[in-house]
Amino acid sequence: MEIRPIISALMRSKVAMILIGLQVALTLAIVCNSLFIISQRFERMQRPSGMNETDTFYFGSSGFGRGYDARATQKADLQLLRQLPGVAAVTPAWSVPLSGGGWDSGISLQPRQKTATADSAIYIVDDAAVNTFGTHLIAGRDFKPEEVVDTAFGGSLHPAVVIVTKALADKLFPAGDAVGKQIYMDQDPPTSTIIGVVDRLQHMRAESSSIEYSTLVPAYMPYDNFTRYLVRTEPGRRDEVMKSVEQKLAESNRNRIVSKMRTLEQTRRDAYADDRAMMIILGTVIVALLTITALGIVGMASFWVAQRTKQIGTRRALGATRFDILRYFLTENFVITTLGLLVGGALTYVLSLWLLTHTDGAKLLPWYYVPIGFACLWLLGQIAVLGPATRASRVPPAVATRSV
Amino acid sequence: MFSYYLQLGLRSLRRNPILTALMVLGIALGIAASMTTLTVMHLMGSDPIPWKSSNLHYVQMDNWDPNSPYNPDGSPPDQVTYRDAVALMEAGKADKQVAMFKLALPVQPVNPELKPFRALARVTYADFFAMFEPPFAYGGGWNHDQDAQHARVVVLGNGINEKLFGGQNSVGKTVRLDGNDYTIVGVLGDWKLRSRYYDLTVGAFADPDDMFMPFTTAIDLKQRSSGNNSCWTSSADGWDAYLQSDCVWIQMWVQLDSPARLAEYQSFLDAYVNEQKKSGRFQRPLNNRLPDVNTWMADQKVVSGDVKVQTGLGFAFLAVCLVNTIGLLLAKFTRKAGEIGLRRALGASRRDIFGQFLIESGVVGLSGGMIGLLLTGFGLIAVRALYTNYKTVAQLDWVMVATTVLLAVAAAVLAGLYPTWRACQVAPAAQLKTQ
Numbered sequence: 120m121e122i123r124p125i126i127s128a129l130m131r132s133k134v135a136m137i138l139i140g141l142q143v144a145l146t147l148a149i150v151c152n153s154l155f156i157i158s159q160r161f162e163r164m165q166r167p168s169g170m171n172e173t174d175t176f177y178f179g180s181s182g183f184g185r186g187y188d189a190r191a192t193q194k195a196d197l198q199l200l201r202q203l204p205g206v207a208a209v210t211p212a213w214s215v216p217l218s219g220g221g222w223d224s225g226i227s228l229q230p231r232q233k234t235a236t237a238d239s240a241i242y243i244v245d246d247a248a249v250n251t252f253g254t255h256l257i258a259g260r261d262f263k264p265e266e267v268v269d270t271a272f273g274g275s276l277h278p279a280v281v282i283v284t285k286a287l288a289d290k291l292f293p294a295g296d297a298v299g300k301q302i303y304m305d306q307d308p309p310t311s312t313i314i315g316v317v318d319r320l321q322h323m324r325a326e327s328s329s330i331e332y333s334t335l336v337p338a339y340m341p342y343d344n345f346t347r348y349l350v351r352t353e354p355g356r357r358d359e360v361m362k363s364v365e366q367k368l369a370e371s372n373r374n375r376i377v378s379k380m381r382t383l384e385q386t387r388r389d390a391y392a393d394d395r396a397m398m399i400i401l402g403t404v405i406v407a408l409l410t411i412t413a414l415g416i417v418g419m420a421s422f423w424v425a426q427r428t429k430q431i432g433t434r435r436a437l438g439a440t441r442f443d444i445l446r447y448f449l450t451e452n453f454v455i456t457t458l459g460l461l462v463g464g465a466l467t468y469v470l471s472l473w474l475l476t477h478t479d480g481a482k483l484l485p486w487y488y489v490p491i492g493f494a495c496l497w498l499l500g501q502i503a504v505l506g507p508a509t510r511a512s513r514v515p516p517a518v519a520t521r522s523v
Numbered sequence: 524m525f526s527y528y529l530q531l532g533l534r535s536l537r538r539n540p541i542l543t544a545l546m547v548l549g550i551a552l553g554i555a556a557s558m559t560t561l562t563v564m565h566l567m568g569s570d571p572i573p574w575k576s577s578n579l580h581y582v583q584m585d586n587w588d589p590n591s592p593y594n595p596d597g598s599p600p601d602q603v604t605y606r607d608a609v610a611l612m613e614a615g616k617a618d619k620q621v622a623m624f625k626l627a628l629p630v631q632p633v634n635p636e637l638k639p640f641r642a643l644a645r646v647t648y649a650d651f652f653a654m655f656e657p658p659f660a661y662g663g664g665w666n667h668d669q670d671a672q673h674a675r676v677v678v679l680g681n682g683i684n685e686k687l688f689g690g691q692n693s694v695g696k697t698v699r700l701d702g703n704d705y706t707i708v709g710v711l712g713d714w715k716l717r718s719r720y721y722d723l724t725v726g727a728f729a730d731p732d733d734m735f736m737p738f739t740t741a742i743d744l745k746q747r748s749s750g751n752n753s754c755w756t757s758s759a760d761g762w763d764a765y766l767q768s769d770c771v772w773i774q775m776w777v778q779l780d781s782p783a784r785l786a787e788y789q790s791f792l793d794a795y796v797n798e799q800k801k802s803g804r805f806q807r808p809l810n811n812r813l814p815d816v817n818t819w820m821a822d823q824k825v826v827s828g829d830v831k832v833q834t835g836l837g838f839a840f841l842a843v844c845l846v847n848t849i850g851l852l853l854a855k856f857t858r859k860a861g862e863i864g865l866r867r868a869l870g871a872s873r874r875d876i877f878g879q880f881l882i883e884s885g886v887v888g889l890s891g892g893m894i895g896l897l898l899t900g901f902g903l904i905a906v907r908a909l910y911t912n913y914k915t916v917a918q919l920d921w922v923m924v925a926t927t928v929l930l931a932v933a934a935a936v937l938a939g940l941y942p943t944w945r946a947c948q949v950a951p952a953a954q955l956k957t958q
Contacts, residue, residue, distance in 0.1 A: 134853065134941075134945075135850060135853060135854070138846055138847075138849055138850040138853070139850060141846050142843055142846045142847055142850070145839060145842060145843045145846065146843060148839070149836060149839050149840065149843070152836075153836065156832070181627075181629055181641060182629075183628075183629035183631065183639065183701045183702055184631070184701070184702035185702050187702075233590040233591065234590060234591045271760055271761075305756075305757040307757060342747070343746075343747050375629075375639075376629050376638075376639050376640060376641050378641065392909075392910070392911070393827075393829060393910065395909070396829075396906075396909035396910050397829050397833070399909060400833055400906075400909070401833075401836070404556060404836055404837075404840055407552050407556065407840065408840055408843060411549055411552060411553075411843060411844055411847055412843065412847070414545050414548075414549070414847075415545075415549070415846075415847040415850055415851065418542060418545055418847075418850065418851045418854065419850050419851070419854060422851075422854035422855075422857075422858065423854075425858065426857070426858070470839070473835065474832060474835075477828050477831045477832055477835070478828040478829070478832060
């Protein structure tokens with residue numbers, strides 16, 4: 120019922136209305152898309168690695184000089200580590216989920232298959248791997264000690280038996296009967312037999328498109344003189360064990376360098392550092408943007424109140440209540456915001472399309488972000504205008520008569 | 524006149540401190556957001572070697588699986604095989620050429636107080652120093668003869684020279700690496716590299732190389748690369764089989780000093796691959812590429828998508844701030860209609876009014892720019908904290924400082940233009956009548 124006078128008043132200051140509307144529109148577009156990016160990053164960061172991350176750490180050992188026997192050192196180290204108090208399980212591991220670098224390979228179902236069926240992370244480990252990673256065997260069996268064979272590092276890898284993750288097993292054998300099946304690690308025979316399936320173990324590259332595809336390969340196979348060890352400790356004893364391991368290894372062999380020990384928690388932080396940074400930056404942009412828009416609305420509303428003091432006084436003198444005045448400004452803001460939001464809805468999808476061209480794997484904004492954004496900005500506008508509107512409602516009727 | 528208008532402007536700004544603060548803050552935040560993100564993007568993608576970037580070309584050949592391309596977009600592998608790298612080095616058809624790879628290897632210091640540690644070496648050829656022009660503090664690079672002789676020589680970076688020799692001139696001394704002694708022939712000065720553009724296969728902003736040693740020497744000693752290695756077909760076991768395999772793990776650069784030389788080299792490369800095709804290798808269609816430094820950096824997406832998105836949003840944010848400022852200036856100037864009417868009645872021309880209010884907007888812009896500059900500084904500190912790899916690119920340089928201030932003033936004046944024009948439209952008679 121009050122809309123018509125409000126609209127006709129607004130038509131007399133079109134520019135100001137357009138400016139506020141435009142600001143609201145841009146804000147909606149940026150906030151919706153930023154929130155969507157933040158939620159996507161958040162989801163990415165929440166994906167479980169399949170490991171016991173709290174109690175696990177790893178480190179590398181690189182020997183040097185002539186006469187360094189990497190294989191013998193590896194076996195001695197494993198024996199030493201397994202005896203340390205607080206250590207629950209140890210395995211040599213070429214790589215670790217989320218740590219960045221490592222070996223991946225195509226897995227095929229036929230010899231000399233043109234394109235591999237799946238790309239998988241390859242973790243070269245021993246028979247303690249499932250236990251050390253903290254993943255769970257859901258089908259088949261674990262490696263036996265005699266299945267871990269001494270292997271020379273070369274161009275190809277042909278293990279007799281492997282354990283794969285459930286996601287990879289389902290990809291290779293959708294019928295769910297992967298255990299006992301043969302796969303080709305490279306394109307050529309001999310084949311490898313899947314003897315077990317674990318529920319989950321992520322790829323070493325967080326950004327990999329086949330992040331859930333991993334294969335455990337049993338082998339003692341140092342990379343030249345380098346071996347990486349993965350250690351899981353008894354719950355809560357990680358930091359203590361890390362110190363004692365460092366000390367023990369320093370004593371054991373002078374001809375090698377033990378690299379800095381890294382926990383899985385650090386590894387996860389580093390793997391997702393860019394996502395976290397993006398979330399923080401976009402979060403800051405959202406807060407700053409909403410603040411600026413709110414302050415802009417306060418500024419414009421204050422100006423309008425000041426400009427219309429006389430008219431407000433007149434309306435009050437003619438019988439309008441304080442609440443009527445308050446409602447007038449709230450409704451006015453609602454109308455402007457709504458017009459801005461309608462334009463903003465379109466702008467939001469323009470921005471979303473632009474983002475699609477600039478980010479790999481970006482998705483179009485889901486529709487429900489727009490109504491949520493509408494609600495937020497309506498609320499923001501009403502709160503921002505409340506101050507000036509309250510001030511307007513306090514204009515005494517006498518003002519109308521005084522200055523004429 | 525200018526100083527009088529400036530005075531008027533300052534007085535007017537002081538009269539509504541909250542409104543003024545709002546406008547200044549708006550511009551400052553907008554400038555800070557856009558300039559922080561723009562600085563990072565600008566420095567990440569900036570030409571690392573502008574005086575010769577168009578003469579340095581990365582070598583790409585497509586020796587990949589005939590059944591499936593290396594990249595889904597059909598571009599050739601980002602590295603080359605050992606046998607191709609060596610063949611191209613021996614042919615020596617470019618003005619300068621290097622093959623290289625990354626090697627992590629143990630350093631055994633003579634000083635018993637220093638524990639052995641792992642360092643990153645760039646394994647390359649003599650031309651590296653002439654092509655990428657690192658500054659030398661002492662000595663120089665090795666020469667082609669030493670490449671041919673597989674000499675045990677090394678060039679140290681200044682960081683590792685500081686660690687091992689306290690920053691002294693160590694040329695002529697030896698350093699023991701993985702059980703072998705190498706003679707130091709040169710020590711680099713402070714090589715300010717924003718990105719390690721000469722090897723983008725292991726991250727452009729990763730740790731810098733600690734030292735440099737001859738390729739031929741490292742191959743002699745069977746030192747395996749610590750960079751990426753990709754194979755599409757299995758090779759036989761052992762080092763020699765690995766060297767002969769179709770695995771790619773070497774980066775190759777050539778310097779070609781004129782477009783004619785580039786064309787010559789392109790046809791040489793095509794001829795080489797066609798020759799290899801006869802022996803059954805390179806079964807994919809001919810796809811040799813020689814991108815220059817900037818093209819290669821763009822191909823390898825040195826400027827990440829996130830940084831581009833952040834910059835886009837930064838400028839969208841600036842746009843919101845400007846719209847905000849236009850609204851507030853408009854409100855402000857409209858309220859001064861009476862004053863304007865009076866001045867116009869007393870003989871001020873529209874041009875005078877225009878000048879006066881534009882100066883007022885300019886003052887807002889300049890102060891917004893100054894505060895924005897300060898906030899940009901904080902913003903970059905925040906970026907360095909969030910992205911630990913971006914230390915070299917989250918820095919303000921003079922170009923960016925000047926751009927910031929200019930952008931702020933331009934933005935504010937632009938924002939002030941419409942409100943100022945509106946102010947000029949005030950008809951003196953109408954205003955005076957209502958007073």
